[in-house]
Amino acid sequence: MLLNHSNSRMCCAIQKIVESLPAYRDPEKLPFKNGIYLFYEASERSGHAPRGRIVRVGNHPRSQGRLQGRLRDHYDGDKNFSVFRKFLGGALLRRRDRHHSCLKPGPGKGHWEKQDARSCVKCRRVERQVSNLLRDGFKFRCVEIRNKSRRNALERKLIGSLSGCAICGPSARWLGRHAYNEKVRRSGLWNANHVWGQDIMSPWDLALFRRLVGRTVERWRTTRQSG
Numbered sequence: 398m399l400l401n402h403s404n405s406r407m408c409c410a411i412q413k414i415v416e417s418l419p420a421y422r423d424p425e426k427l428p429f430k431n432g433i434y435l436f437y438e439a440s441e442r443s444g445h446a447p448r449g450r451i452v453r454v455g456n457h458p459r460s461q462g463r464l465q466g467r468l469r470d471h472y473d474g475d476k477n478f479s480v481f482r483k484f485l486g487g488a489l490l491r492r493r494d495r496h497h498s499c500l501k502p503g504p505g506k507g508h509w510e511k512q513d514a515r516s517c518v519k520c521r522r523v524e525r526q527v528s529n530l531l532r533d534g535f536k537f538r539c540v541e542i543r544n545k546s547r548r549n550a551l552e553r554k555l556i557g558s559l560s561g562c563a564i565c566g567p568s569a570r571w572l573g574r575h576a577y578n579e580k581v582r583r584s585g586l587w588n589a590n591h592v593w594g595q596d597i598m599s600p601w602d603l604a605l606f607r608r609l610v611g612r613t614v615e616r617w618r619t620t621r622q623s624g
Contacts, residue, residue, distance in 0.1 A: 404561035405445075407598050411558060412446040412565070414607050417614050418538040424468035428620045429541045431457075432464050432613070433552050436481075436587065438572075439534045443565035443585075450565050452535075452573075453481060453587040456552040461545060472531050476524065477513050484587050485530060486523045488575040499523065504577035540606070541613045547605075554602055557594035560584040 415435055421427065436453035443450040455471075457463040476483045487510045490497045499519055500507035508514035509523065516524075542548040559565065560580075567573055567585035576582050580592040598606070 404558055404597060405564055407558040407603065408562035408565055409445040410603055411555065411598070411606070412443075412450060414603075414610050415451070415538055415540070416446075416448070418540065418610060419614075419617050420536045420538055422532065422536050424465045424472065427465055427468075427539060428616060429539075429613075430462040430464050431543045431545075431548065432539045432541045433548060433555070434464065434468060435538045435540075437536050437538070441568060441571060441585075445562065445565050450585070451559055452585065454552055454555045454559065455481070455588075456548055458545070458549050458552070461543075464539065468537070473528055476509060476516070476520070476527075480589070481587055482524075482527050483510055483512075484573070484576050484578065484581055484589075486520075486527045487577055488572045489526055489530070490523060491577070492572065492575040500577075510577055539613070540609050541616065542609055551598075551602065551606060553591045553594065553596055554598045555606075556586065556588050556591035557597040560586055560588070560592040560594075561597060 418435075420437070434455050435451045436455070437449045438452045441450055441452055442448065455467065457467040470479045471481050474482060476486055487500065487507075490500055490509060498507075499509040499517065505511065508517060509520055542551065565585065567582075571585065573581050573585065573587060576587075578589050580589045581587060584592045586592060
């Protein structure tokens with residue numbers, strides 16, 4: 398786990414750069430099909446992001462043209478097709494009742510939290526709760542990145558840099574503190590892969606990311622004016 402001043406400075410820069418991007422609540426509103434998404438959660442703020450800190454970084458790593466589809470997986474999909482939904486639902490269940498039958502026999506092993514485990518009737522209610530939570534309590538920003546390898550590399554480095562910041566941790570009442578995964582609980586991100594990774598943003602990566610955000614903002618403005 399890396400917590401150092403370099404990560405802190407990089408996190409601060411990332412949080413500020415993306416504030417120029419428009420915030421969405423509906424994947425269908427996006428004007429492009431390839432990119433990285435950044436989720437924000439109501440009431441989650443930090444020293445580097447007083448207006449709202451990033452709580453999840455994501456991508457569509459295997460396929461082109463599937464940014465909207467990946468976001469729909471999170472908003473309206475099934476827990477077996479979205480780790481994000483799995484983390485959210487598990488935290489909701491555990492906050493209410495850590496002995497809930499969908500969580501047994503233990504953290505990460507119950508059929509709700511175990512990958513590809515079959516859902517039960519009770520899980521249907523949890524799926525609805527997760528979808529409602531995302532619509533009511535979250536928003537997202539997106540950076541258009543058409544090149545798949547560049548997109549995957551930046552996703553990995555963004556997560557590594559944000560999770561390594563000692564300033565932008567979770568609030569005391571953050572829902573993620575009830576997640577079974579330690580990386581989620583401690584990092585303040587609804588991510589597990591690449592959390593506390595040593596592959597972090599370099600100054601060159603940050604300059605590239607800034608340019609990509611600027612191009613995305615310009616495209617959004619052009620689309621809005623033409624509409």
